[in-house]
Amino acid sequence: MxxxxxxxxxxxxxxxxxxxxxxxxxxxxxxxxxxxxxxxxxxxxxxxxxxxxxxxxxxxxxxxxxxxxxxxxxxxxxxxxxxxxxxxxxxxxxxxxxxxxxxxxxxxxxxxxxxxxxxxxxxxxxxxxxxxxxxxxxxxxxxWKSLDKRLAAFLIEETKIEESNKLNTTHENIANHLGSHREVITRMLRHFQNEGIVKLSRGLIEIVDEDKLYSLVDE
Amino acid sequence: MxxxxxxxxxxxxxxxxxxxxxxxxxxxxxxxxxxxxxxxxxxxxxxxxxxxxxxxxxxxxxxxxxxxxxxxxxxxxxxxxxxxxxxxxxxxxxxxxxxxxxxxxxxxxxxxxxxxxxxxxxxxxxxxxxxxxxxxxxxxxxxWKSLDKRLAAFLIEETKIEESNKLNTTHENIANHLGSHREVITRMLRHFQNEGIVKLSRGLIEIVDEDKLYSLVDE
Structure with a gap:
């Protein structure tokens, strides 16, 4: 171009x-x-x-x-x-x-x-x-939106941009996007993991239940 | 004009x-x-x-x-x-x-x-x-600002617009400006009253210590 x-x-x-x-x-x-x-x-x-x-x-x-x-x-x-x-x-x-x-x-x-x-x-x-x-x-x-809904919307946006359900990102990085603190994001992601929505490992967040993530945003 | x-x-x-x-x-x-x-x-x-x-x-x-x-x-x-x-x-x-x-x-x-x-x-x-x-x-x-600072800044703005330290306004009205709830604003204004910053009566908020209000915003 x-x-x-x-x-x-x-x-x-x-x-x-x-x-x-x-x-x-x-x-x-x-x-x-x-x-x-x-x-x-x-x-x-x-x-x-x-x-x-x-x-x-x-x-x-x-x-x-x-x-x-x-x-x-x-x-x-x-x-x-x-x-x-x-x-x-x-x-x-x-x-x-x-x-x-x-x-x-x-x-x-x-x-x-x-x-x-x-x-x-x-x-x-x-x-x-x-x-x-x-x-x-x-x-x-x-x-008007609680942080868990904003986090869910952000993860959906990221999977679209990256065209992948595996996101190479840190909790710190997500906190910087959302204007929050790393500790808060970590706590929320662990909650998402307990709900079976994501799977966490070092530097990687894998979305395992996309439907649940979408329903969180729309709630 | x-x-x-x-x-x-x-x-x-x-x-x-x-x-x-x-x-x-x-x-x-x-x-x-x-x-x-x-x-x-x-x-x-x-x-x-x-x-x-x-x-x-x-x-x-x-x-x-x-x-x-x-x-x-x-x-x-x-x-x-x-x-x-x-x-x-x-x-x-x-x-x-x-x-x-x-x-x-x-x-x-x-x-x-x-x-x-x-x-x-x-x-x-x-x-x-x-x-x-x-x-x-x-x-x-x-x-980045807590609601008490935003409330203080709003009261200062109002005294400037009205050119008066006596504001004819309701707690509901202030809540609508700040995107908050009436109960929260009432609680905070009562706290301001206890600190000697404002004097509250029905439909009226009087600023009695402007300096303290300014120092709250600048803090």
Whole structure:
């Protein structure tokens, strides 16, 4: 895939905008675990994922994490280029959950094109609307759902992403996704194991009764 | 104030767009307590507050509420016109917290102008960025702050809005703002009273030690 075929409003740009983008575009390959963007320390630029998987999360003063949303192939990360909008005043950290290939569009270049093109500005609106929808879903989960239901939903999401019922992950890692503590997740996973829903071993969680997991979420 | 002086990007519109807006604009006066927009049952249109106070909140399947943000004079409510963007897929309820005068811009009119004007599209981006910032602040509060700190912060916010240390409000009302239960709020307010921070009487909360309230939030 090239940038031209991946960037959704490429055909709405005039040739001057197209060459401006291509001339300033940065291509990066990052390994799993790389922090690509770190809050408001630096306005990294807008990220377009070529292939791989990113996680956007926030962090408490004490270092607790909670996942806001994840980005997959062809997804765009707006908030790593937060300086394109004055009104965005929050910190997001973006890390690679898998080895990832991506493009970075410099913020000032994107902003100059967005300022003159209604198509690009409205495309940006739609991306922000999608992230807003992700985050509103998260508030619903935090506010109205108990942690066991959220854990069940997370395990289902993971089996879909990994296309496998065997998840190579740690309890610490799950706690960071859900904004919880490792001890709490361990206790809950052991409870799931006693119920015959999962089988636990070092660094591995195997889903053995998917139906029960789904019924937990829907309850 | 007229619509022309209140709508921030008025001068960026061409005369055809201006007359389109003026010809379709609806002026409304609503009483305190009126539900102006109710989730996704109807795409009400974009609301511009002339004077008054609105509250945007979400509601759980069991009817528990939590305030997302509030809107004051000259603020604009985007999500009451959610159908201008395909990617917005969440329900927000908007009610008048005070008697309010407002303008409603029909969604299809706003969308047609936003589609052709980069200025209007970018203005819309900035509003969405502001609301996103509000909501991210809310997640921080819910995730990392205990309810007593959130209650203290809410009481401080209220004294600022009302410009008074005497708040005419019920415990039920506060619970709805904070996504909590009335009993929990009553218990916490009684604790605040025992600490000499507030004085409670029927339908009234008086802040008697503002410094202590602030120190609770900053702790």
């Amino acid at each position: 090239t940038f031209e075929t991946t960037f959704p409003v490429w055909n709405k740009l005039n040739s001057s905008q197209q060459s401006k983008l291509l001339n300033t575009l940065i291509t990066r390959k990052v390994e799993k675990g790389t922090i690509i963007h770190n809050g408001m320390m630096h306005c990294t630029g807008l990220i377009l994922v070529k292939s791989g998987q990113l996680r956007a999360y926030m962090i408490s003063p004490e270092g607790r994490e909670i996942t806001l949303y994840r980005l997959f192939d062809y997804d765009m990360c707006l908030f790593s280029g937060y300086c394109i909008m004055r009104s965005i005043e929050f910190e997001v950290i973006v890390e690679a959950e898998k080895d990832t290939e991506l493009w970075v569009i410099p913020s000032e270049i994107y902003k100059s094109i967005m300022d003159e093109s209604a198509d690009v500005a409205n495309f940006t609106n739609e991306i922000m609307g999608t992230r807003f929808t992700n985050v509103m879903w998260l508030i619903e989960q935090i506010m | 007229t619509f022309e002086t209140t709508f921030p990007v008025w001068n960026k519109l061409n005369s055809s767009q201006q007359s389109k807006l003026l010809n379709t604009l609806i002026t409304r006066k609503v009483e305190k307590g009126t539900i102006i927009h109710n989730g996704m049952m109807h795409c009400t249109g974009l609301i511009l507050v002339k004077s008054g106070q609105l509250r945007a909140y979400m509601i759980s399947p069991e009817g528990r509420e939590i305030t997302l943000y509030r809107l004051f004079d000259y603020d604009m409510c985007l999500f009451s016109g959610y159908c201008i963007m395909r990617s917005i897929e969440f329900e927000v309820i908007v009610e008048a917290e005070k008697d309010t005068e407002l303008w409603v811009i029909p969604s299809e009119i706003y969308k047609s102008i936003m589609d052709e004007s980069a200025d209007v599209a970018n203005f819309t981006n900035e509003i969405m960025g502001t609301r996103f910032t509000n909501v991210m602040w809310l997640i921080e509060q819910i995730m």
